[in-house]
Amino acid sequence: MRAAGRDALxxxxxxxxxxxxxxxGPAGLTMRRLAAALGCTTTVLYTMFASKQGLIDxxxxxxxxxxxxxxxAIPHDAPPAERLRLGGLAYRENALSSPQLYQxxxxxxxxEHTPGPEARAAAEASLExxxxxxxxxxxxxxxxxxxxxxxxxxxxxxxxGAVSLExxxxxxxxxxxxxxxxxxxxxxxxxxxx
Amino acid sequence: MRAAGRDALxxxxxxxxxxxxxxxGPAGLTMRRLAAALGCTTTVLYTMFASKQGLIDxxxxxxxxxxxxxxxAIPHDAPPAERLRLGGLAYRENALSSPQLYQxxxxxxxxEHTPGPEARAAAEASLExxxxxxxxxxxxxxxxxxxxxxxxxxxxxxxxGAVSLExxxxxxxxxxxxxxxxxxxxxxxxxxxx
DNA sequence: ATTGTGCTATAACGCTGTTATCGTAGTCGA
DNA sequence: TCGACTACGATAACAGCGTTATAGCACAAT
Numbered sequence: 128m129r130a131a132g133r134d135a136l137x138x139x140x141x142x143x144x145x146x147x148x149x150x151x152g153p154a155g156l157t158m159r160r161l162a163a164a165l166g167c168t169t170t171v172l173y174t175m176f177a178s179k180q181g182l183i184d185x186x187x188x189x190x191x192x193x194x195x196x197x198x199x200a201i202p203h204d205a206p207p208a209e210r211l212r213l214g215g216l217a218y219r220e221n222a223l224s225s226p227q228l229y230q231x232x233x234x235x236x237x238x239e240h241t242p243g244p245e246a247r248a249a250a251e252a253s254l255e256x257x258x259x260x261x262x263x264x265x266x267x268x269x270x271x272x273x274x275x276x277x278x279x280x281x282x283x284x285x286x287x288g289a290v291s292l293e294x295x296x297x298x299x300x301x302x303x304x305x306x307x308x309x310x311x312x313x314x315x316x317x318x319x320x321x
Numbered sequence: 322m323r324a325a326g327r328d329a330l331x332x333x334x335x336x337x338x339x340x341x342x343x344x345x346g347p348a349g350l351t352m353r354r355l356a357a358a359l360g361c362t363t364t365v366l367y368t369m370f371a372s373k374q375g376l377i378d379x380x381x382x383x384x385x386x387x388x389x390x391x392x393x394a395i396p397h398d399a400p401p402a403e404r405l406r407l408g409g410l411a412y413r414e415n416a417l418s419s420p421q422l423y424q425x426x427x428x429x430x431x432x433e434h435t436p437g438p439e440a441r442a443a444a445e446a447s448l449e450x451x452x453x454x455x456x457x458x459x460x461x462x463x464x465x466x467x468x469x470x471x472x473x474x475x476x477x478x479x480x481x482g483a484v485s486l487e488x489x490x491x492x493x494x495x496x497x498x499x500x501x502x503x504x505x506x507x508x509x510x511x512x513x514x515x
Numbered sequence: 516a517t518t519g520t521g522c523t524a525t526a527a528c529g530c531t532g533t534t535a536t537c538g539t540a541g542t543c544g545a
Numbered sequence: 546t547c548g549a550c551t552a553c554g555a556t557a558a559c560a561g562c563g564t565t566a567t568a569g570c571a572c573a574a575t
Contacts, residue, residue: 152432152433153432153433154432154433157530157531157532158531158532158533159530159531159532167554167555168554168555168556169532169533169555170534170553170554170555170556171553171554171555173532173533173534174553174554178532178533179532179533230428230432232489233427233428233485233489234424234427234428234488234489238346238347238348238424238432239346239347239348241490250491277500277501280486280491280492280501281483281501281504281505281508283486284479284482284483284485284486284501284502284505285478285479285482285505285508285509286482287482287485287486288478288479288480288481288482288483288485288505289475289478289482291427291478291481291482291485292474292477292478292481294428295426295427295428296435297444297474298474306471307471307474307475307478308478310471310475310512311475311478311479311482311509313512314475314479314508314509314511314512315479315505315508315509317508317511317512318504318505318507318508318511351561351562351563352562352563352564353561353562353563361523361524362523362524362525363563363564364522364523364524364525364565365522365523365524367563367564367565368522368523372563372564373563373564
């Protein structure tokens with residue numbers, strides 16, 4: 128079971144990197160600072176992650192895993208409409224709780240980064256819980272019977288658009304941002320109602 | 322009129338920076354490379370823009386000015402619904418025609434950058450043409466009489482969300498991206514129909 | 516002609532990601 | 546128990562980054 132210990136180590140490092148990112152911003156996240164925070168040298172980081180890209184890729188996966196966990200935490204036995212509402216709230220809450228990590232998954236903080244296969248898989252997986260909720264809405268007769276993945280992607284685009292503008296400070300207040308987020312999410316959902 | 326010549330110079334530099342950004346990506350846009358491309362030294366750039374942030378800020382404004390120009394180019398005498406449709410197409414076309422510049426305005430390629438006052442004004446100004454179109458839709462009885470700025474912001478969030486996911490390669494093909502974009506934009510607009 | 520002023524090239528500083536070199540600890544075989 | 550081999554980490558270096566202090570040069574004013 129050497130792999131388990133290695134994965135635990137990687138998780139520790141990724142957590143520390145996330146803390147630095149949240150506290151000091153993308154420019155503060157350097158291999159040297161991370162190594163110093165962990166009490167080791169950069170050599171260790173390079174043997175673990177091969178490059179800074181590799182570290183970013185691991186953080187990228189972590190970000191999507193968090194989203195997946197939040198979406199999965201929505202009770203399955205609630206009414207479909209309520210699950211959908213909670214999903215919308217969870218998405219924004221997740222983004223606002225660690226904005227830098229969220230933005231990492233959309234190019235900011237790592238403009239050059241292209242996610243690796245596992246990272247892409249994590250991104251895909253994060254959509255699954257919402258697809259399940261959408262399917263429940265279809266089964267309950269709330270939504271028209273279209274491709275649930277398609278619907279989930281459109282809903283995600285709506286949520287992301289509003290939250291992305293909020294994080295870029297294109298709205299004046301948090302209240303305005305919340306209102307625009309709710310309006311757009313509701314509009315997107317309404318488009319699939321039968 | 323010394324200022325005119327200075328502004329022309331700045332425009333030349335910003336254009337060159339935009340070309341490097343488009344061709345080599347964010348990491349390729351360095352002060353040294355830009356200076357080399359222009360046949361001068363970095364000192365000149367620093368007297369013109371004070372810092373790389375200043376250069377980014379100028380590019381940020383340029384990006385929004387382009388969007389403003391595209392939106393203004395939509396014929397004013399077309400039917401409001403058609404103007405709205407053209408606006409949606411123009412937004413995505415603008416983003417796809419220079420993706421790196423577009424992403425610059427949402428944190429990518431310059432995570433630390435916070436737009437200055439003039440840049441923020443340019444961003445605000447880019448919303449005005451759409452606000453005009455929305456107002457026309459209200460006047461024509463297509464939209465409910467709500468705050469046109471609010472409506473325009475929600476529409477922008479919709480368009481941005483879909484195009485942002487597309488640029489982050491979260492869709493498999495351009496056809497899929499286009500379909501999701503159209504669906505979400507239509508859904509957002511439909512929410513304000515009377 | 517001389518002084519002064521503004522602009523630019525040179526070169527440097529501290530930082531970055533990355534890696535070659537070297538030393539060391541720990542394991543395996545005799 | 547001893548020696549050799551292996552694997553890993555610390556040190557220090559390299560090229561390149563944003564930025565700036567220094568120094569020189571061209572040109573306007575007196």
